[in-house]
Amino acid sequence: MESTLYSIGHGSKSIEEFKNELKSFDIQYLADIRTKPYSKWNPDFNRERLQMLMRNAGFAYIYMGDAIGGLPSDPSCYTDGHIDYEKLGKKAFFIKGMERLIVANEKSIRLAIMCSESNPSMCHRSKLVGQELLKRGVVLNHIVGIGKAKTQSEVMLEVTKGLGTVDLFGEETNFMSRKAYAEQNEDIYIGSL
Numbered sequence: 001m002e003s004t005l006y007s008i009g010h011g012s013k014s015i016e017e018f019k020n021e022l023k024s025f026d027i028q029y030l031a032d033i034r035t036k037p038y039s040k041w042n043p044d045f046n047r048e049r050l051q052m053l054m055r056n057a058g059f060a061y062i063y064m065g066d067a068i069g070g071l072p073s074d075p076s077c078y079t080d081g082h083i084d085y086e087k088l089g090k091k092a093f094f095i096k097g098m099e100r101l102i103v104a105n106e107k108s109i110r111l112a113i114m115c116s117e118s119n120p121s122m123c124h125r126s127k128l129v130g131q132e133l134l135k136r137g138v139v140l141n142h143i144v145g146i147g148k149a150k151t152q153s154e155v156m157l158e159v160t161k162g163l164g165t166v167d168l169f170g171e172e173t174n175f176m177s178r179k180a181y182a183e184q185n186e187d188i189y190i191g192s193l
Contacts (some may be wrong), residue, residue, distance in 0.1 A: 004110045005101060005133065007125040008143040011118025015044040019057050022112060024147045029060045029104070029111040033125060035069030039116065067097030070115070070124030085128045098132055105138050112143065120150065121158040130155065 006025055010018055022030065037047035044053060047063065054061040070083060077088045088094055104111045117123035120130075120142035130140040130152040141149045 003105055003139040003141060004108050005105050005138060006112040006141045006143050007120055008112045008114050009118040009123060010045050010116060015053055021143050021146050025143060027110050027112045029109060030054050031062050031064045031111055031113045033064050033068050033113045034115050035065045035071040037065055064097055067093050068129055089132050102136060102138060120155045126155045127159060
């Protein structure tokens with residue numbers, strides 16, 4: 001079964017660019033997975049305004065940041081002050097959010113999850129949501145332009161700089177937030193060689 005699930009980040013795009021990218025993949029639903037669904041730089045991406053703009057453009061907007069957002073309020077999802085995707089992936093609220101995405105895919109609903117970061121390799125929508133979907137047999141496609149998308153595997157090769165998601169001992173890599181990546185990036189790649 002072909003996946004109908006996509007991801008998109010708004011980054012510095014105009015709302016028109018954003019809508020055109022969604023339209024180029026016939027997206028029906030936009031699931032906002034930002035924990036804090038607001039933009040300092042572009043008010044069109046503030047939750048209430050975005051919901052209205054999407055509705056006016058023919059998209060259904062749903063908010064899922066409370067279920068699969070990258071910065072949950074539950075303190076047990078953090079290790080040493082950084083979000084721990086392995087812990088978050090086991091939480092009931094996260095699992096329920098994932099189940100909603102899987103049902104959408106089973107029903108062939110064309111849905112895009114959205115976050116702020118335009119580059120999918122720098123966002124939890126690939127390192128967490130995409131990886132968890134993949135474990136359940138669903139491929140998340142990442143919109144990177146009008147009519148252009150990357151598969152989850154392509155994005156993860158970018159994240160790991162070609163090393164893949166399994167280390168030399170067959171263990172799955174535990175991905176983390178962008179901030180933690182910036183701090184540990186060098187050690188991860190040197191340690192994997």
